[in-house]
Amino acid sequence: MHQCADPAQRCAFIVRSASAPIPAHKAAQTEKRQALLMLHGKCMFEAKPDITGRTEIETLVNTFYDRVCTDEVLGFIFNDVAQTNWTTHLPKMYAFWETVLFRTGGFTGNPIAAHAKLVPQTAMGRAQFDHWLQLFRSTVDDLFAGERAEHIKNCAADMANVIYSRINQVPDPRFDPANLTPEQRARYSRYQQPAA
Ligand code: HEM
Numbered sequence: 001m002h003q004c005a006d007p008a009q010r011c012a013f014i015v016r017s018a019s020a021p022i023p024a025h026k027a028a029q030t031e032k033r034q035a036l037l038m039l040h041g042k043c044m045f046e047a048k049p050d051i052t053g054r055t056e057i058e059t060l061v062n063t064f065y066d067r068v069c070t071d072e073v074l075g076f077i078f079n080d081v082a083q084t085n086w087t088t089h090l091p092k093m094y095a096f097w098e099t100v101l102f103r104t105g106g107f108t109g110n111p112i113a114a115h116a117k118l119v120p121q122t123a124m125g126r127a128q129f130d131h132w133l134q135l136f137r138s139t140v141d142d143l144f145a146g147e148r149a150e151h152i153k154n155c156a157a158d159m160a161n162v163i164y165s166r167i168n169q170v171p172d173p174r175f176d177p178a179n180l181t182p183e184q185r186a187r188y189s190r191y192q193q194p195a196a
Pocket of ligand 1 (some may be wrong): 078081108110111156159
């Protein structure tokens with residue numbers, strides 16, 4: 001079984017390879033493998049934590065938008081089209097996800113209006129939303145594992161559907177029962193109907 005020799009630094013796999021003499025032509029390969037196995041200084045094989053509160057949300061949001069900034073599809077939308085002020089956007093997103101996950105955080109923005117504003121300026125279609133979701137899901141999976149990690153990915157998918165449909169004025173795929181995933185079907189059936 002894989003085990004980290006020093007969780008803060010390097011994993012047992014790397015230590016084992018490094019303890020044997022490495023031929024010169026293999027050294028670069030070993031370096032590359034070491035970089036691939038480490039993410040933010042942590043071994044990727046280590047058991048990942050779940051999201052338990054604000055600290056993990058901040059880590060997730062910071063890592064996600066670091067990736068967004070250099071992403072070939074999304075980067076220019078934030079940096080050039082919206083000219084996002086990251087100092088104000090990041091805390092807003094911490095509050096948003098804290099509110100979604102824990103009902104704390106006090107998010108009071110208007111995501112539909114914020115995205116609708118972008119439609120006349122740049123493509124905000126299914127392709128962009130699917131790409132956003134793919135990046136968000138892989139960021140969650142790189143950092144976390146567990147019930148809340150799964151839940152936040154499902155919430156992101158729901159939100160992406162809502163925002164995409166509203167800003168492009170197409171029917172929300174959530175309301176076509178044929179399009180519901182088994183997870184959505186089970187979750188929506190638990191929502192209480194408002195009293196008549
Ligand atoms: C194509 C995909 C998306 C793009 C390109 C995009 C881009 C943006 C941009 C440019 C802003 C404004 C930032 C600023 O203040 O300059 C924004 C705000 C925001 N986005 Fe997105 N976004 C996308 C998808 C999503 C999704 C799926 C969610 C939710 C899961 C989301 C949640 C938010 C929220 C909560 C805000 C802040 C709204 C406010 O100011 O009230 N975004 N987004």
